[in-house]
Amino acid sequence: MIQLTADLALPGLSMPFARNEEIFAEEEPAEFVYKVISGVVRTGRLLADGRRQLNAFYLAGDVFGLERGDVHRCAAEAVTEANVALIRRSTLERQAERNGLVAQELWNLTALTLERMEQHIMLLGRKSALERVASFLLSLIDAKQGDGCAPVRAIDLSMSRSDVADYLGLTIETVSRSLSQLERVKIIALANARHINLLDRKALKNLATLGDALRLV
Amino acid sequence: MIQLTADLALPGLSMPFARNEEIFAEEEPAEFVYKVISGVVRTGRLLADGRRQLNAFYLAGDVFGLERGDVHRCAAEAVTEANVALIRRSTLERQAERNGLVAQELWNLTALTLERMEQHIMLLGRKSALERVASFLLSLIDAKQGDGCAPVRAIDLSMSRSDVADYLGLTIETVSRSLSQLERVKIIALANARHINLLDRKALKNLATLGDALRLV
DNA sequence: CGTTGCATTGAAATCCCTCAAGCGAGGTGG
DNA sequence: CCACCTCGCTTGAGGGATTTCAATGCAACG
Numbered sequence: 068m069i070q071l072t073a074d075l076a077l078p079g080l081s082m083p084f085a086r087n088e089e090i091f092a093e094e095e096p097a098e099f100v101y102k103v104i105s106g107v108v109r110t111g112r113l114l115a116d117g118r119r120q121l122n123a124f125y126l127a128g129d130v131f132g133l134e135r136g137d138v139h140r141c142a143a144e145a146v147t148e149a150n151v152a153l154i155r156r157s158t159l160e161r162q163a164e165r166n167g168l169v170a171q172e173l174w175n176l177t178a179l180t181l182e183r184m185e186q187h188i189m190l191l192g193r194k195s196a197l198e199r200v201a202s203f204l205l206s207l208i209d210a211k212q213g214d215g216c217a218p219v220r221a222i223d224l225s226m227s228r229s230d231v232a233d234y235l236g237l238t239i240e241t242v243s244r245s246l247s248q249l250e251r252v253k254i255i256a257l258a259n260a261r262h263i264n265l266l267d268r269k270a271l272k273n274l275a276t277l278g279d280a281l282r283l284v
Numbered sequence: 285m286i287q288l289t290a291d292l293a294l295p296g297l298s299m300p301f302a303r304n305e306e307i308f309a310e311e312e313p314a315e316f317v318y319k320v321i322s323g324v325v326r327t328g329r330l331l332a333d334g335r336r337q338l339n340a341f342y343l344a345g346d347v348f349g350l351e352r353g354d355v356h357r358c359a360a361e362a363v364t365e366a367n368v369a370l371i372r373r374s375t376l377e378r379q380a381e382r383n384g385l386v387a388q389e390l391w392n393l394t395a396l397t398l399e400r401m402e403q404h405i406m407l408l409g410r411k412s413a414l415e416r417v418a419s420f421l422l423s424l425i426d427a428k429q430g431d432g433c434a435p436v437r438a439i440d441l442s443m444s445r446s447d448v449a450d451y452l453g454l455t456i457e458t459v460s461r462s463l464s465q466l467e468r469v470k471i472i473a474l475a476n477a478r479h480i481n482l483l484d485r486k487a488l489k490n491l492a493t494l495g496d497a498l499r500l501v
Numbered sequence: 502c503g504t505t506g507c508a509t510t511g512a513a514a515t516c517c518c519t520c521a522a523g524c525g526a527g528g529t530g531g
Numbered sequence: 532c533c534a535c536c537t538c539g540c541t542t543g544a545g546g547g548a549t550t551t552c553a554a555t556g557c558a559a560c561g
Contacts, residue, residue: 135395
């Protein structure tokens with residue numbers, strides 16, 4: 068990570084994106100690899116009839132747009148105003164050839180994305196709506212926890228209900244109802260639609276991982 | 285691929301597995317990387333209450349068990365009798381450090397798996413039962429097509445309805461009903477439960493990719 | 502103060518799951 | 532050799548979770 072971070076941080080290549088602005092499109096040539104400097108980015112795909120499925124949200128420090136082939140198989144858009152660093156892929160691959168650490172880091176980043184996708188597959192294939200929303204909130208908490216060390220008491224959603232729904236394979240109504248349900252049983256409190264106070268973390272975790280065998284060991 | 289294939293083909297390390305035999309377990313130390321020589325392998329995870337989600341099926345030539353961390357995050361089992369080549373991970377990583385082509389191939393294989401997972405996420409999050417089954421059949425056809433060049437007219441399912449269901453995020457009953465439905469509209473014919481004749485490939489593709497934007501361009 | 506966009510809530514409909522019964526092929530024992 | 536059992540698959544009926552459709556609320560903004 069250190070290696071790539073250094074390479075990616077070239078300040079000249081950092082670009083600002085507005086809310087909902089497209090960073091790259093599905094099927095677009097994959098000329099760059101991207102790193103979130105600030106803000107939030109979403110990646111996803113569309114079916115022709117308009118159904119949308121989001122793969123992932125990327126927060127500051129995350130790398131996205133890393134592809135095997137020569138085109139992007141997902142679109143990427145800014146969820147919030149975001150600064151994104153661009154690294155020319157050809158440059159990166161040349162470096163990887165010379166420097167084993169860069170190559171290893173490219174592999175690591177891809178494998179990390181893969182791990183997240185595998186977890187998401189379990190969520191989409193086998194979890195109920197309530198479990199999905201609980202898992203989602205918990206993943207946001209864990210991401211935040213990684214940064215600071217103070218226990219997280221509140222979550223600020225940077226994405227709309229529509230984004231959450233398309234990420235979790237639900238409708239916005241079901242997401243809204245699930246959040247209301249979590250509030251009714253006093254697991255969370257909704258200060259407003261985008262600001263959530265965490266009341267009972269243990270209960271949330273039970274819901275989210277009922278019972279992910281990995282966590283119970 | 286060529287590079288790794290050569291490395292992986294060391295015949296001394298090929299191991300036979302019986303139907304349903306475990307190849308590695310969830311959370312087991314990831315000591316080896318695996319390559320299917322013959323037969324079919326499934327990978328997946330369990331929730332504590334017994335719900336199962338399969339990530340992927342691997343056919344002859346496919347590599348699986350490639351991890352970033354030091355433990356397997358999925359279990360792997362033989363679907364049919366299978367021969368699997370094992371490569372010690374430490375060996376592979378040492379080679380990757382010295383030989384850029386090996387490193388690149390490791391990255392390629394991980395990225396290929398990632399691509400498949402992303403496609404599966406769309407299937408699980410946004411496709412109906414019928415679309416999922418159609419997509420599944422089509423992916424089997426495409427995998428077969430890759431080998432020979434004659435147009436595929438029949439599919440032999442090596443996995444049970446239960447495996448298909450857990451892969452597609454459905455129940456066995458829904459899988460069965462979807463297949464019957466495909467038969468009723470003359471898209472397929474079921475010679476028996478595991479042997480499917482393809483009658484209308486175009487209709488199957490329409491169902492599966494209605495309308496995957498990628499394919500419509 | 503009306504408009505616009507996003508979120509919540511309710512009611513009805515739909516899709517898929519659950520439960521249950523039946524079917525067929527393969528294997529075993531009488 | 533046939534009856535019987537088992538296992539995997541199919542089919543049906545009913546129920547439940549989520550979607551769909553529709554109305555309302557709410558906050559930001561011109």
